[in-house]
Amino acid sequence: xxxxxxxxxxxxxxxxxxxxxxxxxxxxxxxxxxxxxxxxxxxxxxxxxxxxxxxxxxxxxxxxxxxxxxxxxxxxxxxxxxxxxxxxxxxxxxxxxxxxxxxxxxxxx
Amino acid sequence: xxxxxxxxxxxxxxxxxxxxxxxxxxxxxxxxxxxxxxxxxxxxxxxxxxxxxxxxxxxxxxxxxxxxxxxxxxxxxxxxxxxxxxxxxxxxxxxxxxxxxxxxxxxxxxxxxxxxxxxxxxxxxxxxxxxxxxxxxxxxxxxxxxxxxxxxxxxxxxxxxxxxxxxxxxxxxxxxxxxxxxxxxxxxxxxxxxxxxxxxxxxxxxxxxxxxxxxxxxxxxxxxxxxxxxxxxxxxxxxxxxxxxxxxxxxxxxxxxxxxxxxxxxxxxxxxxxxxxxxxxxxxxxxxxxxxxxxxxxxxxxxxxxxxxxxxxxxxxxxxxxxxxxxxxxxxxxxxxxxxxxxxxxxxxxxxxxxxxxxxxxxxxxxxxxxxxxxxxxxxxxxxxxxxxxxxxxxxxxxxxxxxxxxxxxxxxxxxxxxxxx
Numbered sequence: 001x002x003x004x005x006x007x008x009x010x011x012x013x014x015x016x017x018x019x020x021x022x023x024x025x026x027x028x029x030x031x032x033x034x035x036x037x038x039x040x041x042x043x044x045x046x047x048x049x050x051x052x053x054x055x056x057x058x059x060x061x062x063x064x065x066x067x068x069x070x071x072x073x074x075x076x077x078x079x080x081x082x083x084x085x086x087x088x089x090x091x092x093x094x095x096x097x098x099x100x101x102x103x104x105x106x107x108x109x
Numbered sequence: 110x111x112x113x114x115x116x117x118x119x120x121x122x123x124x125x126x127x128x129x130x131x132x133x134x135x136x137x138x139x140x141x142x143x144x145x146x147x148x149x150x151x152x153x154x155x156x157x158x159x160x161x162x163x164x165x166x167x168x169x170x171x172x173x174x175x176x177x178x179x180x181x182x183x184x185x186x187x188x189x190x191x192x193x194x195x196x197x198x199x200x201x202x203x204x205x206x207x208x209x210x211x212x213x214x215x216x217x218x219x220x221x222x223x224x225x226x227x228x229x230x231x232x233x234x235x236x237x238x239x240x241x242x243x244x245x246x247x248x249x250x251x252x253x254x255x256x257x258x259x260x261x262x263x264x265x266x267x268x269x270x271x272x273x274x275x276x277x278x279x280x281x282x283x284x285x286x287x288x289x290x291x292x293x294x295x296x297x298x299x300x301x302x303x304x305x306x307x308x309x310x311x312x313x314x315x316x317x318x319x320x321x322x323x324x325x326x327x328x329x330x331x332x333x334x335x336x337x338x339x340x341x342x343x344x345x346x347x348x349x350x351x352x353x354x355x356x357x358x359x360x361x362x363x364x365x366x367x368x369x370x371x372x373x374x375x376x377x378x379x380x381x382x383x384x385x386x387x388x389x390x391x392x393x394x395x396x397x398x399x400x401x402x403x404x405x406x407x408x409x410x411x412x413x414x415x416x417x418x419x420x421x422x423x424x425x426x427x428x429x430x431x432x433x434x435x436x437x438x439x440x441x442x443x444x445x446x447x448x449x450x451x452x453x454x455x456x457x458x459x460x461x462x463x464x465x466x467x468x469x470x471x472x473x474x475x476x477x478x479x480x481x482x483x484x485x486x487x488x489x490x491x492x493x494x495x496x497x498x499x500x501x502x503x504x505x506x507x508x509x510x511x512x513x514x515x516x517x518x519x520x521x522x523x524x525x526x527x528x529x530x531x
Contacts, residue, residue: 004320004346008355010372024354030346072341075354 005029007102009090015082017108023054023061024077027092027100033068049074051093057086084108137165138453141223141233143213143392145170145198147179148239148422148438150525155446157205158527163454167207167231169223170198172267175526178297179435180518181266183470185274186307194266200527216396218416235449238398239422239438240390241265242296245402248386249289251362259364260381263304264296276380277308283318284379287369289360290325291384294403296424296433298331299479301384303469306336309344310472321348322378324371326358331432332469332479338500339471389425403427408485409461410448411441420445429489430481437465439521461485468514474504476511 006028012021027049034046048068054061061080080088085108092100142153145168153168160166175196183189202208212226216236223231244262246253252260263273277286286308290301305321312319321344329352330336340348351357356372362383368375388394388402398404398413404421405414406428413419422445423438431437444461451458466480481495498510 003318004349006349008351010355026355028349072337072345073349077354 005094005098005100007090007092007100009088009102009104011088011104011106013104014107014109018081018083020079020081021106022077022079023088024075025052025054025090025102026073026075028073029092029094031068031070031072031074035068047095049092049094051091052076053091053093054078054080055089056080056082061088082106082108137163138234139165139167139232140235140237140449140453141231142166142168142237142239143170143223144239144241144390144423145172145175145201145208146239146241146423146438147177147435147521147525148424148442149237150175150198150201151439151442152237152239152420152422152446152449153206154201154204154525154527155443156450157201159446159456160450160454162205163456164450165207166205167209168198168201169209169211169213169225169231171210171212173198173210176266176270177435177518177522178264178266178300179521181263181270182300182303182307184270185263185277185304186310186470186473188307188470188473191271196522196526197529198526200529204527213392214395216392218396218419221418233418234453235418235420236396237420237422237445237449238390238393238396238404238425239442240392240425242387242389242424242433243391245386245388248291249360249362249383251364252289252383252385256362256364256383259367260362260383262384263382264300264384264387273380273382277311278315280312280316280319280379282316283320284316285320285322285376286312286380286382287322287324287376287378288382289362289369289384290323290327290330290357292326292358292386294433295384295387297467298432298434299336299467299469302330302332302336303471304382305348306339306343306469306471309340309347312347313344319347322369322376323348323350324357324360324369325350325352326360328353331467332477332497334500335477335498336469336471339475339477343472343475387424389421393421393425400427408488408490411445412448420449429483429486430492431463431465431483431490432467434465434467435521436467436480436517437463439524440464463490466517468510468517470511470514474511475507476509476514477502477507478510478513 008026010024032047052064090102142149157166177194198208215224261269261273263269359372361370393404398415406426411420424433463483468478477498479497482493
């Protein structure tokens with residue numbers, strides 16, 4: 001597991017039923033592309049977040065495949081319709097096998 | 110007053126152009142400058158030099174030594190000594206400016222008299238205010254003047270800057286340096302991010318596992334792509350910037366517990382550099398020339414929109430498109446000094462021309478810049494055209510850009526203070 005990785009999510013906690021809400025996510029991650037060489041000329045191994053998913057309860061909201069061209073600290077913003085109260089779960093999949101997760105409950109009022 | 114040809118003619122023109130002033134019984138028109146920074150020092154020096162004795166110039170400045178905010182980040186980065194960014198007012202005094210080390214605490218605009226904290230009073234025919242910035246009270250919940258030793262702002266250079274450097278040096282291995290960045294508009298737009306770069310440079314050498322956390326109320330910042338590129342290259346994985354999207358503007362600090370809370374999530378930090386929201390230096394408010402946080406001015410001569418006998422320079426002024434920078438204040442001061450001399454002595458007045466450049470250092474020898482030229486319109490100082498460094502520039506070009514900034518610093522401080530007294 002890489003050090004210094006931190007995820008953040010931002011979405012409204014209280015919504016009305018059927019409302020479309022903006023969801024923003026950010027993960028602090030180096031996203032080493034595998035294209036760079038170090039001072040000795042050796043290739044620095046690729047170490048990126050290659051997949052990001054968001055689920056609302058058991059339903060997939062987005063499932064994104066990420067390639068080495070994506071910058072450091074990947075930021076995703078998307079929208080989702082919220083039919084009822086529930087929990088959004090987020091997962092970032094690292095090349096080294098680690099999975100970073102985050103979640104936030106949304107209450108329909 | 111030295112009786113040379115230029116001074117004699119200047120004084121003679123004054124008799125013709127400003128009879129009202131002489132009718133009040135003053136031998137020479139009096140210009141009072143409050144604040145001895147990039148705006149005030151430059152204005153005082155140009156008035157004394159170009160006026161050649163035709164006007165009496167007094168500068169009120171509490172500090173005995175001016176420590177420049179510009180290049181103070183390089184001191185934080187260990188690239189400059191504090192003595193290298195400190196300047197005496199002796200050169201100005203020798204150049205004919207009456208330098209008074211005191212605080213201005215009241216302005217009587219009707220009588221045109223300024224009262225000093227030490228009890229003295231100074232009359233003026235024209236008043237030039239160049240008071241820099243003060244912080245907006247309560248801008249960062251939990252932070253106050255009483256907390257500035259635990260959580261320094263280091264945004265007025267001097268002891269605060271030295272304190273912040275010592276705190277960075279004392280960080281435990283793997284510790285966290287936090288910064289609360291200010292909302293727009295504020296002094297030196299790229300300043301907080303150059304500071305992060307310089308702190309990162311120090312940590313990379315001495316404390317490579319340390320982290321930097323920035324809480325920022327803005328969605329983007331000056332030279333953002335250049336800084337982000339440089340941070341990824343020089344300090345990979347060290348700097349975490351939390352912008353408006355993730356609650357960077359919803360912060361609270363606890364100076365006793367040394368915590369920074371961002372959008373409700375508290376983090377224990379080792380150093381916390383709090384740079385609160387800013388407003389015009391207090392004397393501008395006391396003088397009653399501010400609207401909101403800043404003092405609106407006419408672009409042609411930096412005169413206040415509230416009182417034609419008062420001019421406001423630099424960070425405190427709301428002038429239009431120029432950023433709040435030392436370069437900008439210096440540029441405005443020269444326009445203002447020329448206009449004030451013309452009004453008081455009848456000397457030639459030139460069309461206003463303004464310019465600014467802000468250099469920033471991302472790592473040693475990795476310099477970038479942004480700048481523009483400006484013109485005066487009826488509404489504001491308006492940007493004409495500009496330039497900015499680009500991502501992916503060669504190391505040689507970046508070295509050259511840094512070299513420019515060093516040359517500018519020498520020229521700028523000589524322009525403000527004249528030749529140092531040896």
